[in-house]
Amino acid sequence: MSVPSSEVKPLTFRRYKDGDTKVRRWQDEIFDADHSHKCPTYIQSTPPCQGSCPSGEDIRSYLNIVRGVEKPPKDVTWQEYAWRRLTEANPLPSVMGRVCPAPCESGCNRNQVEDFVGINSVEHFLGEWAIEHGLKFVAPEHKTGKTVAVIGGGPAGLSTAYQLALKGHAVTIFDERAELGGMMRYGIPGFRTPRDVLDAEIQRILDLGVQARMNTRIGTDITLEQIQQQFDAVFLGMGAQSGRPLPVEGADAPNVVTATAFLKAFNDGRLQHVGQRVVVVGGGDTSIDVATVARRLGHIDQTHEADRPELAIAGDTGYAAHDAAMLSRRQGAEVTLTSVFAVEKMQASKHEVEHALGEGITIRGSMVPLAVVVGADGRATGLKVAQCEAKLVGGRLEIKPVEGTEEVIEADLIVSAIGQAVDFSGLEALNNGKGAINADKNYQVAGQTGMFCGGDVIRPHLLTTAIGHGAIAAEGIHRFLQGEALDKRPKIDVHSFDLMRKLVEKGLPVGSIEEPLRGTDTSTGAVHNFDNRSDRYVIPHKDLFLGHFNYTERNKRKVVSLSAEEALSNFEERMLPLLEAQAQAEAKRCMSCGLCFECDNCVVYCPQTAVFKVKKSQSTTGRYVDTDYNKCIGCHICHDVCPTGYIQMGLGE
Template identity: 55%
Template sequence: MATSTDEMTKLSWRRFEDGDNVWDNLTEQIFVQDTSHKCPTYVHKTPPCQGSCPSGEDIRGWLQIVRGIEQPPEGMTWQEYAFRRSTDANPFPSMMGRVCPAPCQDGCNRNEVEDFVGINAVEQFIGDTATANGYKFEPAPVDTGKRVAVIGGGPAGLAAAYQLRRKGHAATIFEANSELGGMFRYGIPGYRVPRDALDAEINRILDMGQIELKMGAKVGVDVTVDQLEKDYDAILWAIGCQSGRGLPVPGWEGTPNCVSGVAFLKAFNEGRMKVTADKVVCVGGGDTSIDVVSVARRLGHITKSGKSDLPETVIHDGYVAHDTAMTAAAEGAEVTLTSLFTREKMTASEHEVHDALHEGVTVLDGVMPVEVIKNAEGRAIGLKVADCEMKDGRPTPVEGTERVLDADLVVAAIGQGGELTGLEDLDNGRGLMNSDKFYQVPDKPGHFVAGDIIRPHLLTTAIGQAWIAVESIDEYVNKAEHKRRPKVDVHHFDLLAKMNEAKLAPEQFKVEASGDLRGTSDANYAIHNYEDRSGAEVIPHDELYLAHFPHTPRVLRREEVPSSEEVLGHFKERVIGYSEEDAVNEAKRCMSCGMCFECDNCVIFCPQDAVFRVNKSESTTGRYVDTDYDKCIGCHICADVCPTGYIKMGLGE
């Protein structure tokens, strides 16, 4: 019986188009059979989610654990095993699951079926479960006696301290602020990053021991670089970008109620700024600007205020704070976000822009600031803007489209720079530091760098750079040459390590007992039909058999996004995490690109029964199926029906 139109919710997927009736590659001529000379081999490649992750997390790996495919070692729960796998690259699963814009999801091959896998939602579940269960990091190995100065206690600095301890090196963190966390604490509002969850993940790192803290210490001012070079074996600069860039328009410079987005958010996150202005205009279009306008809508303004109550007074003076009692009189603020780019090209994620609109923010896209309008007292009373068009890559105002947006506070969220007072020798002329591919400071032996001070980017980028920088530091302090970094530089699945973990390690190779060395298909000392290309190749969707995957809607996290009427004073956490059932169901949507996930297609469809399941006592991830090459005729049906692209017809002549 034919399927009715009403039941057809998704078009079917086909590997071949109508009219394709001739094999265009001689090695793939299925009907040549026993003279094709090609048999299947199992090729591990990096999935695009992982290749798109600046931290290089083994995303496929921990999704496989959550869904129940990859089993934990004896005596460990899958929840703890998923935590340990995810934190191999990034020690902040709870934080990143909440705030990372998830480039991994943009790269996800599941987008070719219906929708990406909710990777950051599963990661949040892993992190929150780890905190609830009190999981700790493995104890650090034996102390190497090496001491590394880490300048900055933000995401990059903390991730570096974590990776240094995993290698047995001691770390001293120099932090100019009173608390650790950097942009996690001072740049992102608490309703997006709950401070108890942040503190739990920071303390888990500190609990590894031999991480000394020097708080309120600004290197270059309170501590000299010369002293650090004498006291430590290496120095890692992870100072971030703490100064915001002003608008390059007339009237900005020196105007008291024109402030940077970085300073605005810091004053709020330190708990000093309790209210904002009546009319707030923020220029941006990225994630920082979204946080600014969302905070401004939540704070509101008070009608009657003295000079000390003005938001810019608190923002400019780090020792001034609003009286908490004034929040009782707060009224809603009129908040506008302007962006050079049209909405679809804004760097802020689409759902963040949608949430801001829902909260009552006015978004003007495709406009540019032209001039700050000031009154006789020198205060900004408006921002002149105009429609924008790009000419030779530069924004240019469209003549005749100028208009003035009323403003009591103008916020610039158009970029950040480093604060390099006392560190002028390290300044590359742009308020940043230079780095080579090993994250060394050029011409500064023993100096390494990671994070926004190289180039402001994502939190996950800073964490990934810190990992590679620590690898380089380890080689430097051990006087070893830097190893060549792989083309796909991420945390890869290691089959040999997995087989050791599962107590299936190959036997020791013995020359005298090996006999005929021309093949290894029957040998227990070699992994004979497995090839690891993960360091060089990311597997694209067209190498997968997408027809295997049914249309399965994404399990959406719940979010508490207040309406424009509810937003004033609303500081509840925005993202509501998965239940265990939801996390498992969402992980099951992962297509396991580039790695077997035990679907049995190759076993079922092989016409010669050449492909078979490995004995259960010898089976583990990456070793689920094998091939009897005496039976294989090279028809490559197994490769055609492999959903993950793990099987390639490459063995033989």
């Protein structure tokens, strides 16, 4: 969360904060006075933003492109070059730039200075720019002749199809819905993911030659065995689109519904209003979506038996009635959201919670549902709750109600947003008994060669997690189709900056490495004194020279905040992208953790003039400076003043 500038204490430290008296061993600093066996090495590491990104985006790279450090090839704009680097991992940046809760920003080392870099907002900007300028993915010229069936057209399935199509495989997506998108279309409301944006990003994937068979459910319309006979490999990405009912007495009342059913009915256009009093049980982003939709729909002043919201949610006769009901005057609904966790500890994104409160939604934390109160007609009239203490014990959630605090919250509609489940109808053999599918690190289904999975069928999580699963599974499928062994996945499984690719772009020679010769300055197969440790090391803030970075306020997107009255019937998008200058300014706040951003500190401060700039004709991102070891005495000053931790003291003579 942003810190007001008036409360920020200016940074006055270099390597250590004021008052830090920790002394390092002098033997580790200066060795034999005039020479040392430790000299500068250039170590590429994974920044914590990228290590925290479930889809493994090369965040640092596209921010460096936006800020102008990494230059695009000739005749390519920086916007397109950054977008292409971003979409190597995530083909849906405009959608994710809006709805991803951005765990990357929580991990950002800039939080140690003043505030995180607005990574999500730069992603949003690039996604919008690409749509406005009609950018397309480039299909490969070579086709492999292999076929892959992707079951489920949500983020996991779309990500897998995209990556496989880029590798030259023929992909067909099967989905039981009328349109692709999964929970991005049928779960998240349109004022968070505009449908024209979602359609544009999905169409790019289809333009690669990906086929889609809609309204086709596996296990009902076609069996999994038939799919396996027709295709060389299969990916299962069905998603968790079945909601979990409340585990309390009375939860089978007709006006007690799940969040997934509620949101699908709204996104399908069936649900046009809710009751006067709505209670949502949850605490995550989905529960916030339900509450804000209910606040916008409101209730109508003239209701009839056929106007009940549960009928529209169930897909019964209520659809026509709701359509006619729009002629009545819409009024606000009283929306209450309850969570077993305290409000400040709920899983929902903090800014979404703030918007919900601003829109007049009541959020009551530390409340556990005890029972649904049912009236004489069998419909719910309220939810009995009690204050509670909730904590995780050994990975299990323990909830202890506080005696004597019971009360009833009156309700015309109760929505359960306590979790989602995969519907295994027709695919029961794949269920591991816990509502998921067992898979290895390559996401190959246990005991099923050539069958892979990803997304919620492994564990319900974020949309960006499903995208990451899809990319890893696609790589496994590709290796399987090529007849190659499925290798052990790296410890840090992300898309990394490729220095060798930059050398190729520059037209510099790149040869092969012949063991045991490695790292020599005469070989074109390796870059002298450079090592890429991105697959195994995330660089922490303590390895940076934080004193280099001044306080710089974050460039924030404009987010439309609504009052309770303004929210009613308002289905316009709330979040607007950054302007181009703002996106560039925000990217400049990136500290480029673990990779050089060409600040010249090491060259300026080296007392021996041992560190020097590489000739312009031979330099590129990550290869901006080098070391003359005949001059270097191992004094470590370059390491101390390196803002990004790219320079480490390594062994060498």
